[in-house]
Amino acid sequence: MTRVIAIANQKGGVGKTTTALNLGSALAERGRSVLLIDLDQQGSLTISAGLDPESLNETVYTVLSSYADPKVKQPSLLTTIITPIEALRIDLAPANIELAALDLELTRVYSREHILRRALEPVRGAYEYILVDCPPSLGLVVINALTAADEVIVPLQTDYLATKGVKLLMDTVEAVTAQLNANLRITGILLTQADQRTTHARQIIELTRTTFAGQVHVFETIIKLSVRLKEAPITGQSILAYDPTGDATAAYRQLAQEL
Ligand SMILES: Nc1ncnc2c1ncn2[C@@H]1O[C@H](COP(=O)(O)OP(=O)(O)O)[C@@H](O)[C@H]1O
Ligand SMILES: [Mg+2]
Numbered sequence: 001m002t003r004v005i006a007i008a009n010q011k012g013g014v015g016k017t018t019t020a021l022n023l024g025s026a027l028a029e030r031g032r033s034v035l036l037i038d039l040d041q042q043g044s045l046t047i048s049a050g051l052d053p054e055s056l057n058e059t060v061y062t063v064l065s066s067y068a069d070p071k072v073k074q075p076s077l078l079t080t081i082i083t084p085i086e087a088l089r090i091d092l093a094p095a096n097i098e099l100a101a102l103d104l105e106l107t108r109v110y111s112r113e114h115i116l117r118r119a120l121e122p123v124r125g126a127y128e129y130i131l132v133d134c135p136p137s138l139g140l141v142v143i144n145a146l147t148a149a150d151e152v153i154v155p156l157q158t159d160y161l162a163t164k165g166v167k168l169l170m171d172t173v174e175a176v177t178a179q180l181n182a183n184l185r186i187t188g189i190l191l192t193q194a195d196q197r198t199t200h201a202r203q204i205i206e207l208t209r210t211t212f213a214g215q216v217h218v219f220e221t222i223i224k225l226s227v228r229l230k231e232a233p234i235t236g237q238s239i240l241a242y243d244p245t246g247d248a249t250a251a252y253r254q255l256a257q258e259l
Helices: 016-029 045-050 059-069 079-083 097-105 113-126 140-148 161-163 166-179 199-212 229-233 246-259
Strands: 003-007 034-038 083-085 090-093 129-133 151-157 185-194 218-224
Touching: 003 140, 016 034, 016 045, 016 129, 016 151, 016 185, 016 229, 016 246, 045 229, 059 079, 059 097, 079 113, 079 185, 079 199, 097 140, 113 129, 113 140, 129 140, 129 161, 140 166, 151 161, 151 166, 161 166, 161 199, 166 185, 166 246, 185 199, 199 218
Parallel strands: 003 129, 003 151, 034 090, 034 129, 151 185, 185 218
Antiparallel strands: 083 090
16 A cells, blocks of 8 residues: 655755655665655755756656646656656656746646645555655645645654744644545654754653644654764765664664654
C-alpha cells in the first residue's frame, strides 16, 4: 500500500526539505520504492537532488497548471516529469520558480484543491512512499498537498518561538480533514535542529512532548543540530552517503524505522 506523506510547516528553515531528502533516502535504503515531490518554488529539494531547477522545462508546475484548462485531459502527465535520481535511489518530481504563478492561474478552476490528488492517481500505485516537500506557507499549493496526502509529518525546530506557530498548521490540517480529505492524519511532529547541549533545547523537547501528549504523536527520533546535514546537499548526496556513520544518518534511519 502507498503512503502519501506531506512534510509541512508554514515556517521556513525548520527542516522540511532536509527531512524529505534524507527520510526518502533512508526508506530507499530499506528497499522501499520512494517518490519525492518538490512543491516549493525555491526548488531546494530539486537542487539537493543534484538538478538545476532553472534548466528544467517541465516541472510539477507544468503538470498542475495543465488542470487550469478543463479541456486538457492529461491524467498521466506526472509520469513525464518524474526523474530517477540514481545516487539517491529515489524518483523526483522537480520544481522551479514557475510554481510561483500557480495560485493565480488556478483561482477560477473548479475543485482546485484536488489537483495534485488527481495528478497522483495514475502513479501512486508504483510507489510505497510518496513524500511531498511543502513550501513555507498555508496557501493553495500546501492545501493541494494536504488534500493529496494520507499523512502529515511536521518538522519543528527545537526553539520556543517555533513551537508557537504549530497551532495554525494543526487548525489547517483539521479544516482540510473536515472539508477536503477525511483520511488525513498527522503522523507526528519531528523535532529538528536540537542543540542538546543546551538546557533550552531539552526544555523545548519536554514542553513539546507534554503539550501534545494525547493529541499528536511526537516522534521518538530527534534530529540534532548537525553541520554535516548542511554540507551534504552541496555534494548532491544524502546524509546517508555523505556521513554514513554520523549521528544525523543514524537519526534519519531511526525515523524511517519509526515510520
Ligand atoms: N538538523 C539540522 N542541523 C543543522 N542544519 C540543518 C538541520 N536540518 C536542516 N538544516 C539546515 O537548515 C536550513 C533549512 O533547512 P530546510 O530543510 O531547507 O528547511 P525548510 O525546507 O523547512 O525550509 C538548510 O540550510 C539546512 O541545510
Ligand atoms: Mg524547504
